[in-house]
Amino acid sequence: MNDDFDELDRALFALPLEEPPPGLRRAILEATVFSQARVSAPAVRPWESLAAGTTLAIGAWLIFALIAYKGFAVAFNTEIVAAVQAFAAPNSLVWLGAGCAIAAWLTVLGSVRLRLPGRGARS
Amino acid sequence: MSAVATGPDDGQLVAAAIAGRSEAFGTLVERYERAIYHLCLRTMRDPEEARDCAQEAFFKAFRSLRTFKPGSKFSTWIFSIAYHACCDRLGRRKRYTDDELPERADPGPGPAQIAERNDEAQALRAAISELPEKYRTVITLYHLQGRQYEEIAQVLDLPMGTVKTHLFRAKELLRKALTTQ
Numbered sequence: 001m002n003d004d005f006d007e008l009d010r011a012l013f014a015l016p017l018e019e020p021p022p023g024l025r026r027a028i029l030e031a032t033v034f035s036q037a038r039v040s041a042p043a044v045r046p047w048e049s050l051a052a053g054t055t056l057a058i059g060a061w062l063i064f065a066l067i068a069y070k071g072f073a074v075a076f077n078t079e080i081v082a083a084v085q086a087f088a089a090p091n092s093l094v095w096l097g098a099g100c101a102i103a104a105w106l107t108v109l110g111s112v113r114l115r116l117p118g119r120g121a122r123s
Numbered sequence: 124m125s126a127v128a129t130g131p132d133d134g135q136l137v138a139a140a141i142a143g144r145s146e147a148f149g150t151l152v153e154r155y156e157r158a159i160y161h162l163c164l165r166t167m168r169d170p171e172e173a174r175d176c177a178q179e180a181f182f183k184a185f186r187s188l189r190t191f192k193p194g195s196k197f198s199t200w201i202f203s204i205a206y207h208a209c210c211d212r213l214g215r216r217k218r219y220t221d222d223e224l225p226e227r228a229d230p231g232p233g234p235a236q237i238a239e240r241n242d243e244a245q246a247l248r249a250a251i252s253e254l255p256e257k258y259r260t261v262i263t264l265y266h267l268q269g270r271q272y273e274e275i276a277q278v279l280d281l282p283m284g285t286v287k288t289h290l291f292r293a294k295e296l297l298r299k300a301l302t303t304q
Contacts, residue, residue: 005294008301011247012266020160021174028152028178032185033145 133197141188148188152181155198159205165263166209168252176212180205202270202278206260213256250300258293265290 044052066072086092131139131147133154139147159180164173183204184191191200251259264270264278265286276283 005298008294008298009266011243012262012297015244015247015266017157017161018164020157020177021170024160024174024177025152025156027174028156028181029149031178031182032152033140033148 134193137188137191137197138193140185148185151197151201155201156181158198159201162202162205162260162263163209165251165259166206166256167212172212176205176208179208183208196274198270199274199277202264202274203280206278246301247297250297253300254293254296258289258296261286261289262293262297 069075130150133151136147136151140151156177160173160177163176163180164170167173167176180201184201191197251262254262260279261275264275265272270278272283272286275281276286279286281289
């Protein structure tokens with residue numbers, strides 16, 4: 001199949017390719033390799049499972065040891081009562097109230113933009 | 124435009140990507156992004172759809188990397204995936220919007236409008252855009268991408284003789300369109 005398209009061929013070969021839209025590569029990578037990395041990453045790593053299991057086992061053993069202790073019930077009651085009494089003491093309530101008031105004041109202060117008088121405001 | 128490979132070749136990058144090295148697939152995307160987008164743009168004639176098709180092609184390629192035959196050309200494979208993604212989309216467009224048939228010339232700018240364009244490249248692009256889909260794709264792959272007949276035949280799943288015929292007719296139509304300006 002002979003042709004005489006030399007001029008057309010030259011023009012076609014010289015025709016530059018259109019630039020892909022910005023962000024296309026990023027979108028492709030997001031849909032492929034980055035997506036796979038997100039999916040394939042385990043929610044909990046093995047060492048995390050091991051640490052959680054060990055902590056739970058130690059906690060269970062401590063609770064069991066405490067409950068098995070003869071004077072546990074009495075000591076537990078005593079400590080609970082002491083804690084409630086300490087919390088209900090006037091001094092504790094005053095400090096608690098002061099803390100809450102300061103926290104509320106800081107919250108309100110943070111949401112209001114302070115306006116200082118500027119030069120433009122004078123004229 | 125064959126991808127100029129500096130560093131590992133495409134086959135090595137595919138093997139590395141299969142082994143879980145994400146940067147290897149990133150390099151493949153970098154090498155073929157422009158060519159694939161160009162093929163999609165020529166086939167779809169819509170930048171948004173071309174973008175979607177290009178993204179879809181790479182997504183499909185990534186998901187089926189393990190089916191890529193070692194020793195075969197990655198470019199042929201990815202071009203084939205992209206072309207079929209475009210065909211699927213054109214088919215859907217035809218079904219749902221009763222839009223153009225892929226084989227039919229577009230109701231794009233006519234010769235009078237093309238003639239107003241002084242820039243030769245723009246005129247040529249417009250003329251290519253006027254070609255029927257089968258000719259447009261062949262001319263895109265052959266002239267703009269530098270593909271060989273055999274590779275085009277594989278990408279389009281056509282006999283090589285048909286590819287040559289399409290190319291010849293595409294050139295005839297192009298020349299006719301450009302000389303009527």
